[in-house]
Amino acid sequence: MTIVLILSILILVTIAIWQITKIFELSQPAKINDSQIADNDDNNTQGKLMFAFLAFIYIITLFSFWKWGDVLLPEAASEHGSQYDSLMWITFALIFFVQTVTQALLHYFTYKYRGEKGKKALFYSDNDRLEAIWTIIPMITLAILIFFGLYTWTDIMSVEENEEALVIELYAQQFNWKARYSGEDGVLGDANVRFLQDFDGKNIAGIDSTDPNGFDDVVTTELHLPVGRDIIFKMRSQDVLHSAFMPHFRAQMNCVPGMITEFQFTPITTTYQMRQKPEVVAKVKKINKIRVEKSKNLVANGEEPLEPYVFDYLLLCNKICGASHYNMQMKIIVETPEEFEKWINEQPNFAESIQ
Amino acid sequence: MSIVLDAHHEEDHHHKETFITKYIFSQDHKMIAKQYLITGLFMGIVGIAMSLLFRLQLAWPEQPFWIFEALLGKWAPDGVMDPNVYLALVTIHGTIMVFFVLTAGLSGTFSNLLIPLQIGARDMASGLLNMISFWLFFLSSLVMLMSLFVEAGPAAAGWTIYPPLSALPQAQPGSGLGMTLWLVSMTIFIASSLLGSLNYIVTVINLRTKGMTMSRLPLTIWAFFVTAIIGVVSFPVLLSAGFLLIMDRSFGTSFFLSDIFIQGEVLHYQGGSPVLYEHLFWFLGHPEVYIVLLPALGITSEVIATNARKPIFGYRAMVASILAIAFLSTIVWGHHMFISGMNPFLGSVFTFTTLLIAIPSAVKAFNYITTLWKGNLQLNPAMLFSIGLVSTFISGGLTGIILGDSTLDINVHDTYFVVAHFHLVMGISALYGLFAGVYHWFPKMFSRMMNKNLGYIHFWVTAVCAYGVFFPMHFIGMAGLPRRYYTNTAFPYFDDIANINIVITIFALIAGLAQLVFLYNFIHSMFYGKKTVQNPWNSTTLEWTAEIEHIHGNWKGPIPSVHRWPYDYSKPGYKEDFVPQTLPLKKGEEELQH
Numbered sequence: 001m002t003i004v005l006i007l008s009i010l011i012l013v014t015i016a017i018w019q020i021t022k023i024f025e026l027s028q029p030a031k032i033n034d035s036q037i038a039d040n041d042d043n044n045t046q047g048k049l050m051f052a053f054l055a056f057i058y059i060i061t062l063f064s065f066w067k068w069g070d071v072l073l074p075e076a077a078s079e080h081g082s083q084y085d086s087l088m089w090i091t092f093a094l095i096f097f098v099q100t101v102t103q104a105l106l107h108y109f110t111y112k113y114r115g116e117k118g119k120k121a122l123f124y125s126d127n128d129r130l131e132a133i134w135t136i137i138p139m140i141t142l143a144i145l146i147f148f149g150l151y152t153w154t155d156i157m158s159v160e161e162n163e164e165a166l167v168i169e170l171y172a173q174q175f176n177w178k179a180r181y182s183g184e185d186g187v188l189g190d191a192n193v194r195f196l197q198d199f200d201g202k203n204i205a206g207i208d209s210t211d212p213n214g215f216d217d218v219v220t221t222e223l224h225l226p227v228g229r230d231i232i233f234k235m236r237s238q239d240v241l242h243s244a245f246m247p248h249f250r251a252q253m254n255c256v257p258g259m260i261t262e263f264q265f266t267p268i269t270t271t272y273q274m275r276q277k278p279e280v281v282a283k284v285k286k287i288n289k290i291r292v293e294k295s296k297n298l299v300a301n302g303e304e305p306l307e308p309y310v311f312d313y314l315l316l317c318n319k320i321c322g323a324s325h326y327n328m329q330m331k332i333i334v335e336t337p338e339e340f341e342k343w344i345n346e347q348p349n350f351a352e353s354i355q
Numbered sequence: 356m357s358i359v360l361d362a363h364h365e366e367d368h369h370h371k372e373t374f375i376t377k378y379i380f381s382q383d384h385k386m387i388a389k390q391y392l393i394t395g396l397f398m399g400i401v402g403i404a405m406s407l408l409f410r411l412q413l414a415w416p417e418q419p420f421w422i423f424e425a426l427l428g429k430w431a432p433d434g435v436m437d438p439n440v441y442l443a444l445v446t447i448h449g450t451i452m453v454f455f456v457l458t459a460g461l462s463g464t465f466s467n468l469l470i471p472l473q474i475g476a477r478d479m480a481s482g483l484l485n486m487i488s489f490w491l492f493f494l495s496s497l498v499m500l501m502s503l504f505v506e507a508g509p510a511a512a513g514w515t516i517y518p519p520l521s522a523l524p525q526a527q528p529g530s531g532l533g534m535t536l537w538l539v540s541m542t543i544f545i546a547s548s549l550l551g552s553l554n555y556i557v558t559v560i561n562l563r564t565k566g567m568t569m570s571r572l573p574l575t576i577w578a579f580f581v582t583a584i585i586g587v588v589s590f591p592v593l594l595s596a597g598f599l600l601i602m603d604r605s606f607g608t609s610f611f612l613s614d615i616f617i618q619g620e621v622l623h624y625q626g627g628s629p630v631l632y633e634h635l636f637w638f639l640g641h642p643e644v645y646i647v648l649l650p651a652l653g654i655t656s657e658v659i660a661t662n663a664r665k666p667i668f669g670y671r672a673m674v675a676s677i678l679a680i681a682f683l684s685t686i687v688w689g690h691h692m693f694i695s696g697m698n699p700f701l702g703s704v705f706t707f708t709t710l711l712i713a714i715p716s717a718v719k720a721f722n723y724i725t726t727l728w729k730g731n732l733q734l735n736p737a738m739l740f741s742i743g744l745v746s747t748f749i750s751g752g753l754t755g756i757i758l759g760d761s762t763l764d765i766n767v768h769d770t771y772f773v774v775a776h777f778h779l780v781m782g783i784s785a786l787y788g789l790f791a792g793v794y795h796w797f798p799k800m801f802s803r804m805m806n807k808n809l810g811y812i813h814f815w816v817t818a819v820c821a822y823g824v825f826f827p828m829h830f831i832g833m834a835g836l837p838r839r840y841y842t843n844t845a846f847p848y849f850d851d852i853a854n855i856n857i858v859i860t861i862f863a864l865i866a867g868l869a870q871l872v873f874l875y876n877f878i879h880s881m882f883y884g885k886k887t888v889q890n891p892w893n894s895t896t897l898e899w900t901a902e903i904e905h906i907h908g909n910w911k912g913p914i915p916s917v918h919r920w921p922y923d924y925s926k927p928g929y930k931e932d933f934v935p936q937t938l939p940l941k942k943g944e945e946e947l948q949h
Contacts, residue, residue, distance in 0.1 A: 071855075253696065258614045259630070
């Protein structure tokens with residue numbers, strides 16, 4: 001962390017000092033050259049600096065991966081997560097390779113062919129074979145990526161209604177989330193924002209009380225998911241656009257007022273299991289170290305210390321929705337089917353909550 | 356045509372120009388170019404300053420800053436920024452940078468300056484429309500700046516102003532008068548852009564000098580020409596989206612709104628869809644990326660060829676890729692909407708077209724690199740910025756392969772990964788194009804040279820900081836941090852990336868300072884720079900045959916005619932390493948352009 005700062009500041013200072021000395025040197029009356037035209041010295045230094053810049057790009061890349069590589073892509077916890085991740089890492093490897101090679105060529109050529117007075121460049125204006133090569137190679141590579149991408153996409157996005165699946169409505173509003181479970185009948189009751197004011201505002205998800213399917217629906221402020229079960233999310237919003245983003249499940253879908261959007265996935269790791277994973281343990285430890293440091297300052301100022309962090313899955317709002325957009329979240333708990341049944345049975349259903 | 360123009364030109368000499376007709380309501384394309392540039396730079400200062408403010412907030416969210424209170428007043432009591440103001444800052448930063456700096460400032464400046472000069476015309480097809488175009492742009496800038504001073508604050512729904520957030524003042528204070536002014540400003544802006552674009556198209560088609568066939572046009576002109584066409588095709592769609600939004604906001608229609616309950620009240624809207632707005636917006640929004648980028652690439656082609664002292668490699672392929680990008684740019688908008696709720700099948704169509712656009716982009720990048728190969732590179736500041744552009748274009752473009760893939764987009768959509776991607780590939784690249792253009796054509800604009808060493812400092816600090824800012828951003832994006840978050844302290848989960856935000860902000864602040872070097876150099880050189888010679892870069896194109904001093908009509912004598920393509924650098928058989936386009940082919944000499 002501090003290393004990168006010091007390193008970059010050093011680089012900047014070096015460049016600045018070199019430039020300043022250069023200015024002084026050039027401001028000697030004998031050889032004023034305050035124009036933009038680059039002379040041999042300029043070409044020489046700038047060419048070398050360009051080569052150094054290549055090193056800088058490589059260093060900042062490697063440094064970032066070494067220092068921050070652990071934050072990339074949170075641990076996957078859904079069935080399609082591993083599929084997503086492998087596509088991501090294949091694509092990453094590819095662009096990493098292309099980046100390394102093309103940046104090398106670009107900066108090396110700049111260094112190698114830096115100008116010299118009296119030299120003449122090679123008159124080389126076209127080569128159909130070269131053009132064909134770098135049209136066809138990207139084409140084939142992209143064709144493969146498109147093929148795999150579309151295959152995975154169709155797989156992830158096709159929502160299949162089935163008997164086993166648990167249907168949950170995610171209900172978004174400025175600035176919180178609610179979840180609605182379909183209850184014993186497995187069918188969500190009709191809903192519309194026009195019913196929100198019924199029952200003195202107790203109808204917090206706008207369930208239509210004339211639809212018999214709605215009475216056993218359960219509305220909660222925590223999202224509990226049974227592990228290993230196919231879950232179909234139906235998203236609604238009551239005011240502006242929101243986006244339900246569940247990074248650990250590689251899941252995201254916008255919530256659009258006036259329509260119902262869908263996403264489907266199967267959680268495969270319970271919150272408890274996730275908390276035991278060494279990567280997560282390490283992350284929590286790292287975060288808590290930071291929080292302890294921060295708390296020291298807070299306590300010194302007479303404020304409450306921060307609570308220690310415990311891992312939980314996240315549901316974030318990821319579409320700008322107003323002032324508290326940054327804090328629109330819901331806790332997700334993935335648990336065993338038994339725990340889930342127990343929890344859901346403790347929640348009041350719609351019929352009970354409007355009384 | 357040229358005869359008529361010549362006669363017209365003779366007449367002009369007898370006009371006595373007043374201060375007002377020369378410097379303010381000028382119809383001369385060179386003066387209008389300068390007006391665009393200076394207005395654009397001013398807007399750039401505002402836009403960049405805003406980004407520095409919200410970067411401070413992101414790095415040290417718990418820390419009050421006196422500068423917030425000094426600049427934002429009641430919106431930052433005791434130096435603590437209000438979340439609504441944070442959103443307003445990112446919104447206006449985006450709007451200003453995309454439209455006012457990188458569309459009008461970049462395209463407006465260099466299309467105006469270079470189209471007549473490089474195709475050999477006395478002026479634009481219509482000087483009057485050109486003047487109106489600038490003044491509409493100026494007016495829209497004023498309205499946009501005015502919106503910063505309204506009671507409830509400027510528009511704050513993100514630069515994409517998705518309804519219902521942008522349509523309902525109940526949803527957000529910025530969606531009141533601030534949003535109205537935003538829409539008014541953009542409407543005027545689009546009118547300005549259309550007038551400008553139509554003028555560019557007509558000029559390129561009709562006013563080319565003798566011998567200047569389309570296949571002899573410099574790549575700058577090809578880029579400006581195609582950019583203007585994209586603008587004419589796509590900007591009206593944004594205009595219509597804006598009109599429909601105005602109807603929804605002020606006249607109670609329901610184009611984009613349906614079933615809304617807000618602030619304890621059910622609104623009457625029914626049957627509309629925000630997704631429709633998203634389609635309309637991105638039908639401009641995506642081509643807009645290329646409206647910003649193509650002129651920068653055009654400038655880069657010219658600057659790299661001139662300073663490599665080599666023909667641009669693959670002229671025909673470059674033109675073909677500009678055309679391919681232009682065509683594809685109009686059918687890829689859906690990649691901004693993979694998870695908007697539209698049919699997933701559409702998502703797969705847009706993935707296909709989006710990844711296709713990587714092909715012409717790759718061709719361009721490889722052609723630039725090959726142009727450098729075995730060149731005699733003159734590494735002046737313009738050249739450094741052009742090479743820097745190719746570098747950021749590659750770095751930023753490659754991550755587009757991740758974002759353009761609908762599957763991978765699921766987890767990085769609207770995170771900082773996107774912010775990093777588009778800032779590198781269109782923000783920084785286009786800015787580098789702007790800088791390269793200013794350094795390269797400054798002598799043409801102001802008859803003076805800029806200071807080289809200050810240019811070097813400007814480039815190196817900017818180049819290091821650009822990567823310093825945007826490279827780490829990919830990491831916080833992949834970690835899942837959404838963009839447009841006022842602070843990430845609401846999620847302890849993100850506590851371990853807070854330090855990355857600090858690194859980014861420090862680089863951003865240094866980069867901001869470096870732009871002061873540029874401004875100083877720009878203003879100082881305008882008045883005290885060394886006088887330029889006629890053709891300082893030993894360039895082949897027509898603008899360097901025009902008079903150094905600006906005269907109405909560009910050439911004192913007849914317009915030169917053109918005998919060869921614009922990239923005869925280091926051609927065998929010539930003593931000099933450049934052959935101007937005006938020099939006739941020698942007996943038996945082939946016009947090598949393929």
